Amino acid sequence: MAATATMQGAASAAQADQMDPRRLIAFFAMVLGMFMSILDIQIVSASLSEIQAGLSAGSDEIGWVQTSYLIAEVIMIPLSGTLARIVSTRYLFAFSAAGFTAASALAATASNIDQMIIYRAIQGFIGGGMIPSVFAAAFTIFPPSKRSIVSPIIGLIATLAPTIGPTVGGYLSHAFSWHWLFLVNILPGIVVTLVTWNFIDFDKPELSLFRKFDWWGLFFMAVFLGGLEYVLEEGNSNDWFNDSYILIGAIASAAGCVLFFYRAFTASFPVVDLTAFTNRNFAFGSTFSFVMGIGLYGLTYIYPLYLGRVRGYDSLMIGETMFVSGLAMFMTAPLAGRLSTKLDLRLMMVIGFTSFAAGTYIMTGITADWDFYELLVPQILRGFGLMMCMVPINNIALGTLSPARIRGASGLFNLTRNLGGAVGLAIINTVLTNRQDVHYERLREHLDWGNPKAIEQLNEMAANLTSHGLEAAQGSIRQMVNLATKQAVVMSFSDIFLMLTVLFTLMILGVAMIEKPAPQGGGGGGGGH
Structure with a gap:
């Protein structure tokens, strides 16, 4: 009798651990949709000059190609949980994928900057509906025992897409034209729309809620x-x-x-259920997600900025250099998944933040001559650190919530990462500008006629110029000013990396605030309704 009960228990456990192939197909289609949506934030970043030339846009207008997308997306992300509850994940996701694909096609046909900004805003708003749904699906349709496989997949996509965005964008605009930054979405978009429409069956719509919206x-x-x-x-x-x-x-x-x-x-x-923040682990997980946004988007921005401004790289060369981080993430994802079942998740986060801090600390020694090989180790440490942090943060924040609360919570969780990125970029840009001015003033104080080294340098520069007399003297002074400006820029980059090192070191201490999570991310098992 006891043996029969044990066998039945084992059979039901094995059944619970089995993944429905239809749900698996639907999930991977959703992951592809999320990848496209996140990729499109950064895909234009390395190719803005090509788009600007193609649309005859002003330098003050071109930034809106990215800004309009981000503003629209950041509104949709927290809203998506409520919409999924009203119309169901199937309708929301399939509609989002179809709308995103159509908006991508429109963006490729834009003939002026105003059209492009409008199409990008539509693309960002509709595409934003795809991101949280994937996180919610991962933690509701799969049993906790499969989290070690599912969590690294969504973690990898959420971090890899913005990291390789400049690489993909740089390659497409170089090999073809800027139109392909958007045309590349059309075929996968159609596939995602058809598959998700036919295979998603996780939940039922609650249309009566629309009256209370x-x-x-x-x-x-x-x-x-x-x-x-x-x-x-x-x-x-x-x-x-x-x-x-x-x-x-x-x-x-x-x-x-x-x-x-x-x-x-x-x-x-x-419109957004904020009660998830009463769960301590979700609140701390979201805080860590905010900091990860600073690290993810901040470093994806600052490396290309250095390579373009100081080293004079074009978009393709920047993309090839940045690819190292993406490769490191890809290699680390399966390891992070395996470790999440063996290690305390807090220890994984400590390893991840330590790796992050080590990478940014090495970068504090940056000079104007740093190239692919000097950036290699910091980028590997960054890619490794991102995945080691992302998997446990996802599990800690979402793994202990009930399926009923997880849809709204995943929107808030993803919003914190995007807002972290926005806040991080604003601080980085401001600090870069201010510190560059400070460093330039300090350097200029030493470049006076009483400084024999400065005079010697000027004379050397003048001797190397083909012109003579006053023209050579003016040319050498111009060169000296450019040299001082470049040095000030590099020193301001070093300040940013020091600031990020301090931030990630503080996060190591912050991990102690989290309660010990259950193995596999705890409850919230399969089959959410």
Whole structure:
């Protein structure tokens, strides 16, 4: 009798551990959709000059090709959990994939910058619906025993897509034209739409909730997050609050924030369910996700900036140099998955943040001559660190939530990563500008006529020039100014890497605040409804 019960228990456990092939196909199609959506944030970053030339856009307008996408996406990401509940994951995802594909086709046909900005905003908003759904599906449709396989996959895609974005974009715009940055989405987009429409069956729509939908909450959230993203993206280039539009954006965002939180806590069916933050591990996981956003998007931005501004690399050369991090992530993902079943997740995070901090610490010694080989080890440490952190952070934040709460929570979790990226980029840009000015002033103090070394350098430069007399003297002074400016830029990069080293070191201490998570990420088993 006892043996029969044991056999039945083992059989039911084995059955629970089996993955439905239809759900597996649906999940991988969703992962591909998420990859395209996240990739498109960064795919244009290395090719903005080509798009600017193609659309005859001004230098102050071209940045909006990226900004409009980010603002729209950041509004949709937290909203997607509520929409999935109302219309079901199947309808939301298939519609998002189809809309994203159509908007990509439109972006490829844009004939002026205004059209491009509108199409990119549509692309970002609709595409944003695909990202949290994948995280929610991973933690509800698969049993906890499969987390060591599923979690590294979503972690890898969420971090690899923005990292290789400049590489893919640089290659496409070089080999073909900038139009292919968007055309490349069409075939996979059609496949994702058809597969997800036919294979997703995780949940049923609750259309009755549509009557209770909080439209005011949505409006205030859009003003809050859209205004915040605008201020962070455009602040540094427009001299922050000295610009009237930035000031208006900041005031609108602050007012939207207050009213959004008021609606979130008082509406019967709020547009975003914030109760997930009462779960301590989710709250800490989201905080770590915010910092990971700074590390992920900040370093994806700063490496190409150094290579372009100091080394004079074009988009393809930048992409080839940046590929190392992506390769390191790809190699680390299966290892991180395996370790997540064997090690305490907090220890994995410590290893990850230590690797991150070591990589940025090496970069504090950066000079104007650093090239592929000097950047090799820091990039490997960064790729390894990202995956070692991402897998346990996903499991800690989402692994202990019930399937009912996970849809809304995954939107908030992904939002923290994107906001971390936006805040990180704003701080990095501001610090770069300010520190460059400080370093230049300090260098200039030493470049006076009383400094024999400076005089010797000037004379050497003048001797190397083909012109003579006053022209040679002016030319050598110009060269000296350019040299001092370049040195100031490199020193400001070093300051940024030091700042990031301190941040990641503090995160190692922050890991101690997390309660010990259960192995495999704990409850919230399969078959969520």
